[in-house]
Amino acid sequence: MANEVNFPPEVTFEYVFVNDGSGDDTLGALQWAQAQYPGRIRIVDLAGNVGSYNAIVAGMAYATGDCLAVITADLQDPPELMVKMYDHWRQGFKLVIGNRQDREETGLSQTMAKVFHWLMKNLALRNIPDGGFDFVFFDRQVATEVLKLHERNSNVFYLMVWLGFAYVNIPYTRRKRQIGKSRWTLSKKIKLLIDSLMAFSFVPIRAISVLGLGLGVVALLYGFYVIVLKIARPDEPAGWTTLMVVLLFVSAFQMIALGVIGEYVWRGLDAARKRPLYVVNKTYEEAPRR
The missing domain is CATH 3.90.550.10 (Spore Coat Polysaccharide Biosynthesis Protein SpsA; Chain A)
Structure with missing residues (x-):
């Protein structure tokens, strides 16, 4: 003092x-x-x-x-x-x-x-x-x-x-x-x-939206590639490795997205309870x- x-x-x-x-x-x-x-x-x-x-x-x-x-x-x-x-x-x-x-x-x-x-x-x-x-x-x-x-x-x-x-x-x-x-x-x-x-x-949610859009474009292009490949080489066996990489990549993104969304949902629930900040x-x- x-x-x-x-x-x-x-x-x-x-x-x-x-x-x-x-x-x-x-x-x-x-x-x-x-x-x-x-x-x-x-x-x-x-x-x-x-x-x-x-x-x-x-x-x-x-x-x-x-x-x-x-x-x-x-x-x-x-x-x-x-x-x-x-x-x-x-x-x-x-x-x-x-x-x-x-x-x-x-x-x-x-x-x-x-x-x-x-x-x-x-x-x-x-x-x-x-x-x-x-x-x-x-x-x-x-x-x-x-x-x-x-x-x-x-x-x-x-x-x-x-x-x-x-x-x-x-x-x-x-x-x-x-x-x-x-x-x-x-x-x-x-x-x-x-x-x-x-x-x-709101950057985390916006980042998920942008990343999701980017992955959607990549998936669309890859889909066209698979169709063209199938037409050009009908006897080509399906690529198990490629399928698993894509599946794991998309699944990882989904888990991250659910985690971020869950953070916002939890905060909304916590606010809705209206518990006092202190007693x-x-x-x-x-x-x-x-």
Whole structure:
């Protein structure tokens, strides 16, 4: 909270912490912090683990400020950048994005991040900044519009860009994690990629249509070839190998197509259920008495 001194003196703060069904003593640590700063901290304790993005939505629902900021707790993103973000908000920008222009991380993590954001920018939302982002500062109106969407299996940060508000992008270098180990596993990253592409892009279905049309043309030409071959050489035995290759190729395409269509159908079913994104166990508005 020492960084508050960099803001104008008339700015007041609230801190909303969402305990996303943690199995350790996170709630106890948050209650201790709340006791140290009475009236400043609100704790939203979720009944179970619903994932980081749904937890962010829960925090947005319980925040009361004129503007909000979302930043991860691992301090890889510079909190001091929020002062500059606030200045842009005062100038009228409803969305300010802290954009990861570069990373101190190396190896597979960096490569996967670059691939993910390249795919999203080229196949889904072309107006997102290069390098990706999850450090944002935004107006109350943006939060209200995101909450009204009730999106499931989506990417809350990309939803903010999708809304269409003009935004300003502030590049920075993402720091290397110094403390603890990230729980952002490979399976979660893959799920996020699939969810993001399915939520913002029709490219997978369009690709199936184009590929299916291309295969249809090839099959038609091959059919003409077989007919001509049969007329020219009536004694030519049927090619079992060719038949099996064609059969396996078409069957493989059908399985891929069913898998992609199944992803969309599952998301439609999940949305039709209208289950809540999160369930709040309890909120702690005031510091607990000791």
